[in-house]
Amino acid sequence: MQTEKEIIKPACAEVNRPFPEEVVCPSCGAEVEVWSDEEEPRCTACGAELKKED
Numbered sequence: 552m553q554t555e556k557e558i559i560k561p562a563c564a565e566v567n568r569p570f571p572e573e574v575v576c577p578s579c580g581a582e583v584e585v586w587s588d589e590e591e592p593r594c595t596a597c598g599a600e601l602k603k604e605d
């Protein structure tokens with residue numbers, strides 16, 4: 552199975568595109584990948600709401 556992440560874009564094209572961020576869940580401590588355009592990110596391990604740092 553192929554993923555879209557294999558497509559490499561120039562840096563200038565990234566400005567308005569969502570990007571993944573590593574967030575540590577405050578509830579269970581799992582490292583969760585949160586996308587910058589997610590409004591209500593949740594931990595994939597325990598389902599807790601995650602806060603993004605801006």
Ligand SMILES: [Zn+2]
Nearest residue numbers: 576579594597
């Ligand atoms: Zn969690």
